[in-house]
Every structure is written in C-alpha cells, then in structure tokens.
Amino acid sequence: MERRTRVRFAPSPTGPLHMGGVRTALYNYLYAKQHGGDFIIRIEDTDSHRFVPGAEKYIIEALNWCGIIPDEGVDADGNVVETPSEKHPHAPYRQSERRSIYRKYAEQLVNEGWAYYAFDSSEELDAKRAEAEAVGETFIYNHRTRLGLRNSLSLPADEVKRLLEETTTWTVRFKMPENTVVKMDDLIRGHIEVNSGTLDDKVLWKRADELPTYHLANIVDDHLMEISEVIRGEEWLPSLPLHYMLYKAFGWEDTMPRFAHLSLLLKPDGKGKLSKRDGDRLGFPVFPLRWVNAEGEVSRGYREDGYFPEAFVNMLAFLGWNPGDDRELFTIDELVDAFSLERVIKSGARFNAEKAKWYNKEYLRMKSVDELTDLFIPVLEAHGIKGFTRDYLTKVVALVKERASFVEDFWTVAPYLFISPEQYEKFGVKAGGPVKPADPNRPVDPRAKVYDDAATAPFLAKDVDKFWKEENIAPVKEVVEFVKGYSGEFSVESLEPALEEFISSRGMAMGKVMNCLRLALTGASSGLGIAAIISLIGRDEFVSRLGFAMQRLA
RNA sequence: GGUGGGUUCGUAUAACGGUUAGUACUCGAGAUUUUCAUUCUCGCAAUAGGAGUUCGAUUCUCCUACCCACUACCA
Secondary structure, three states: OOOOOEEEEOOOOOOOOOHHHHHHHHHHHHHHHHOOOEEEEOEOOOOHHHOOOOHHHHHHHHHHHHOOOOOEOEOOOOOEOOOOOOOOOOOOOEHHHHHHHHHHHHHHHHHOOOEEEEOOOHHHHHHHHHHHHHOOOOOOOOOOOHHHOOEOOOOOHHHHHHHHHHOOOOEEEEOOOOOOEEEEEEOOOEEEEEEHHHOOOOEEEEOOOOEEOHHHHHHHHHHHOOOOEEEEEHHHHHHHHHHHHHHHHHOOHHHOOEEEEEOOEEOOOOOOEOOHHHHHHHOOOOEOOOEEOOOOOEEOEOOOOOOOHHHHHHHHHOOOEOOOOOOOOOOHHHHHHHOOHHHEOOOOEEOOHHHHHHHHHHHHHHOOHHHHHHHHHHHHHHOOOOOOOHHHHHHHHHHHHHHOOOHHHHHHHOHHHOOOOOOHHHHOOOOOOOOOOOOOOOOOOOOOOOOOOHHHOOOOOOOHHHHOOHHHHHHHHHHHHHHHOOOOOOOHHHHHHHHHHHHHHOOOOHHHHHHHHHHHHHOOOOOOOHHHHHHHHHHHHHHHHHHHHHHHHO
C-alpha cells in the first residue's frame, strides 16, 4: 500500500532564510508536487533564546517569492495556521504552540526505559567539558559517563522524586544503547551504519521552559503529521541514528519516513560552507530577500538585486541536481516533472555568482518586451526619470534587451536615451584648449533630466580625444546637416541605410564619423547604433545635442 | 581527537566496467558589426595519490591525503 507523499520544510525562525535553506525547501516542494503529495511548512521555534522577530514572516515571504507555495501549515495570507481545519488538520504548525503535546512522549520514553531524568546543571556540564578539554579529551554524556552524573539512573529513587518535584532545571535524556549497530538507509547516500556506542545521550525535553529539543519535537511532529519523506540538510546526517532509535523506541518503525540528506552549499572560493560574509566579501546575495537585522545591518537579497524568481529557482535547483541531459533552463513546473532524488549530487556544491547572472540573462531574454517595459518603469523612476511615453519605453526596451542581464541594465546601458550628455570634460578632453562652460540657455529635451554635477553623470566615455579629432569634425557637421534635412521616416529601417549611403558617397570613413557622432550624441565611446539613437531621441534633440557638443568640445 | 559524509576541467556537472572523458558558465582567439554588446566558429582546461579486483576501472574494494558536517538544555 503506497502512502500519500507528505513532506515538510521545517525552518527555525532564528534569522533570514539562507539560499541553501531555500534549496532544501525547493527540493521538498518539487518532490511533493511530483508525487502528487503535500508540502507542509512547520516552524521549529523550540529555542526561545534564539527567536528573531520577523524571521518567520521573512521565510514565508521568501518562499512565496520563489513560487514555493505550501499546501499546509501556512494559509493564503501567509500566516502560519494556528487552529486545525479540514485543509490544515495538523495545526498548530508552530512548535511553540504545540508544547503541551511533547511532554507525555518524553515521559513515555522514560517509563519504557528509553530515557531518563537528568539533573546536571549547565554549569556542571560546562565544567566537565572544560575539564576534559584540558587533558585533550572530549566529554560525552553517554553510557560511559552517565552513572557518574546526577540523573535518575545514578541517584536513589526518593532523591529523584524530590528533585523532580522541587527543581525546574532538569531534562529528559535519551538513553543511547551501549553497543547497537544502527542500520540506516538514505535516499541519496545509500546504506549507512553507525554504532550507537559512539553517540551521546541527547536532551529530549527541558523542564525549564517545558519545551522539547529539536530531536524529540521533530520525530513526534513528523509522526503526527504523517510525513513520508524527510528531505533536509547534510548537517542532520550525524543525528540520523538518534532519530532511527527514537522511531524504534516509540514503536513507529513501520511508518517511519524515508530520509534524504542534501549536501551543503559551499563558498565560491576557499574552504567551508557558504556564509553571509562571503556574499559581502564577493559581492553577491546569499539571501533570497533583503534583510535588515536588529543592529540595522543590511544583507542584500536576490529579489532586490534584480533577479527574477524563476532564474533564482532554476539556478538553485541546479546546485546539486541535474536532469541527466544538457538542458539547463527549467521553469518550476518543469522541475517538478524532471526532479528526482536519485540524481541529487552527494558532494557539496560551490556557489557560482557568474552562473546565477547568466540564468537571469536567459530569463530576461525569454520575457516579452511588454512585460519588461512594465518592470522598467519603476527602475527609471528610481533614477528620477519620468514623462516618457510607453511607446518610447517599449522601443528602448526592444533595443537594449539583448545587452542586458537585469532590468536595471536597460538604464545603465543607455541612459542617454533619457538624458542629454553634459560634462564631456569630466572624461578627459584635453585638446583644443580650455573647455567652455555649459550654456545655461541651451534648449534641452523637456523630458530629460540634466546632470549639472559631472560626478553624478552616468556617462563613461574614456576615449574622447581618440574620437573627437579635428579631421572628423567637418564630416560630422555634414552628417548633422544631412539629418536636419532628412525627409524620410525617422526609423532605424529608413535612417540606417540613408546614413550609410550618405557617408560612403562623400568618401568619409564610416567608423570615424560614426564614433565621433556617438560621442557627441551620447557622451560615450561605445554603445547603440547611431541610427537607432537618432530615431529614438528625434530630430530636435539630435540637433540640440550636436550643437552643444560642437560648442563644448570644439 | 572521535563519528559520519564527500573528492571528474577554475566552477556546476555528464559518462550500463569499454567514449578522442561530453555539456554549460568563466576565460582566450577569430568572424560579424559604425563602436560596444549580441550572434556564430574555434580553443584552453579534469577523473586527488597509491594498491587491488578485471581482458579492461572515472565507475567496484582497500589504504593514504585533502575537504565538509556533527560532536550544546541550537536547530
């Protein structure tokens, strides 16, 4: 009898969700959807000390942005469900709200001899660890040491009874067997065996805050929520024997979920796993969304950096998985069909920012000019540009689309389609004596923003001298007159051949004239085709810019 | 230190035990273009090391090295 596929993503709200966490959630989601099952979100907030306000909301918003929508655990408004209903039968989905259910399971284990009460204080245990460390050893709370510690195994029954009643700092610990070979199977890593003798007696429940630790809460909830597969990070592999033992202790072996442990995301360079610091150091986000911590420290996000969620998800899916052929572009729905745990890579995947950028470029190219125009408008407004018609913006987008990886690039690539170049001298005009100051009476495109401060002007010409040469000025003037009097349509199709014909018929050098013209027109030494620029900015602006350039650069 | 996991070009990865070890990103060269970008073509570049099993090993086994995780009343 096949049981229904039910998987969960169980984050701890201790901060923003790392992109590795998003990948874990994604693989869970893909697996669930492929098997026609349920994807559940459960909040594991059993550590009250590490709780970070806003983290839970961030996690859900991030997954939502990625298109990873839970079936259960979070409602349509993005709130973690607190009361059971037909759609959310296992509510609440926040472990802090489930605290009342765990104690009896912990006590069941004690009663059946699988666990015991421990009365050692944190200070006592810290002292033990320090003591052991001093002689080059590691203190482990296990079969070797537990009889020498203060617990219900070592203390007389009446003393145990007294401590249980009179103190509130005791815990329940799992009594890890001294010598049992735990045989485990991992969907990605295959068969693994560990001897329980090397493991320690993990705390399962804490009297102090009446909350379980991860291990107990996790096993109990996975059981109660009828989880069929547990897909989680590699950092949990060492706890798998404990979890197997717990299922055995509870007598839930027949419904125990199958496990799959995902490898970690590694730094692009150097050693170790990907951390927030790497992003800061190497200049890329490690979080899906921007995050500002309590100290006001900002971490950038893929969303705010201009990545499309489809690109981010596609890139993430391929960090540790591939379909087995050469295809690399998959929508999330296509991933659902193609995904398989069998093809998940065992080794850690090094994150590559260049590839992430490439993915975004590919997705940008797949989008329609219309859609991109919608996205471009707020970007332009952020740069103080408005008042252009949609028709104009659409033409710009169509023209610069091939040169962009991000919507932001539409602006960066050709700001001169929206503003007039002003400050050539900033870029090293030396020849021809002192540069004349800007003409305050110069007519400018009323739609355009004028940059008075050269430092903020977005033009980047580096080779002004190279193109703006005496011998090129005269031909340029001729071209200006030609355009002034051009009677054909102001379109690339019409202007381009006309310009070419005019220039070659006069025996001028195409390259020299065009580059010189571009400099005057855009303030930049490279960029879009001249005919395209003229057709967009129009005759008046063209004439105005050339006149200004002649005055400033002559 | 202990336990577990891992190791193919710089990166992500492909390869029933049999291939000139493939693909993508990056990088380099050339072509195209009025410049830049795009596009196209070509190129650089890898099985960690050592044993063993086998006619034959990237693939299976063992050893070594290196990397990672865990070793909390954190998840």
